[in-house]
Amino acid sequence: MRILVVEDEHKIAAAIKKGLMQESFAVDTVFDGDDGMDNALSEEYDLVILDRMLPGSHDGIGIIKEMRKQGVHTPVLFVTAKDTVGDRVDGLDAGADDYLVKPFAFEELLARVRALLRRPQDNLSPVLKYADLELDSASFSVKRAGKLVELTSKEFALLEYLIRNPERVFTKESIITHVWDYDADILPNTVEVYIGYLRNKIDTKGLQSLIQTRRGFGYMLKEGK
Numbered sequence: 001m002r003i004l005v006v007e008d009e010h011k012i013a014a015a016i017k018k019g020l021m022q023e024s025f026a027v028d029t030v031f032d033g034d035d036g037m038d039n040a041l042s043e044e045y046d047l048v049i050l051d052r053m054l055p056g057s058h059d060g061i062g063i064i065k066e067m068r069k070q071g072v073h074t075p076v077l078f079v080t081a082k083d084t085v086g087d088r089v090d091g092l093d094a095g096a097d098d099y100l101v102k103p104f105a106f107e108e109l110l111a112r113v114r115a116l117l118r119r120p121q122d123n124l125s126p127v128l129k130y131a132d133l134e135l136d137s138a139s140f141s142v143k144r145a146g147k148l149v150e151l152t153s154k155e156f157a158l159l160e161y162l163i164r165n166p167e168r169v170f171t172k173e174s175i176i177t178h179v180w181d182y183d184a185d186i187l188p189n190t191v192e193v194y195i196g197y198l199r200n201k202i203d204t205k206g207l208q209s210l211i212q213t214r215r216g217f218g219y220m221l222k223e224g225k
Helices: 010-022 031-042 058-068 083-094 108-122 152-164 174-180 191-202
Strands: 002-006 028-032 047-050 076-080 097-102 125-131 133-136 142-146 147-149 211-216 218-220
Touching: 002 010, 002 031, 002 174, 010 108, 028 031, 028 142, 028 218, 031 047, 047 058, 047 108, 058 083, 058 133, 058 142, 076 083, 076 108, 083 147, 097 218, 108 211, 125 152, 133 152, 152 174, 174 191, 174 218, 191 211
Parallel strands: 002 028, 002 047, 047 076, 076 097
Antiparallel strands: 125 133, 133 142, 142 147, 211 218
């Protein structure tokens, strides 16, 4: 899952990015309202963490209003020092999905991130299931037919993207956008390589293949043909 962090305090942005990357998220960071607006409108993200007060032509309120105006419904978590009831109401009325006041514990930020990412599926459980495959986004564990499967953090992120969107074909470009951050060094066959890694661990002998290729289109998680 790919997250945009728009935060002008570099230490806070770096701490958020480090913590989220340790949780297997791909994270892009920008430090002013102009870059925040450009990225939020031009790139595909699963979540935006947005400071309210930003240098540049746009503040957080302006960014989220423009996102909603242009039909960008990516969940937005405001992270800000403005903590009055009126400030929170303004942020939520502008289109934010949640509001977290500084200073905060990273554990709370992470819990709110996970809650927002679950909302589209109306699923309060961190366990995602498809066929006999289970992925627990809280404990980073994966089971196939009841047996634990050991995955690297990037393999886990790739599988989570597929299992959150089962039976939907994704191009290599879409997978790269959601699983790797903007600064990652991606080679042309990177997606193929990681799909191969996953197949070797998920679609083992005696089990039906769930990770399927649609030649000329991309990859999907699907039972049967």
